[in-house]
Amino acid sequence: MPYKQIPFRVQDTNTQALLRLARQRISVLFAMLRDGTFYEPRTPKDVELAA
Template identity: 80%
Template sequence: MTAYAASSPAGAGPPRGKTRAQALLRLARHRISVLFAMLRDGTFCGPRSPRLA
């Protein structure tokens, strides 16, 4: 049981599973938009060199 479920009365929270699915869709859309922007701009992620202090 999560802390949210323990602190709220039964049935008072958002429907289970719906908010998780919406969050996953939002993350997927954001990732796709980032990939399209990288393709559009011609920039790609490469291995990072370690930062020396």
Template identity: 85%
Template sequence: MTSANPWPGGSKNSWRPTLYYDKKIAQGKHHTQALLCLARRRADVLFAMLRDGTFYEPRPASG
């Protein structure tokens, strides 16, 4: 299933939230629910960075 890209103009080399968004859409979530899931995921990362006093370091792509 293809979905509309809510993040147009994103770099293909950067972390792609569209993969997570598409996964949530495939699970049957609506657009707004998928965006809220993505926002929660980002908030969790931000909270962990503040809690641990660390900077964001993207993990290499698996696969």
């Protein structure tokens, strides 16, 4: 379905979701700059990673 044909409510919901994710990312980046830290990905300790 072309972008112009998507109902307005669906577009609005997608926009809200993207803005929420952007705010979260900015919040994390600001905290990293404030604290002078780098991103360290966390891995679950109880789960074995598949090879």
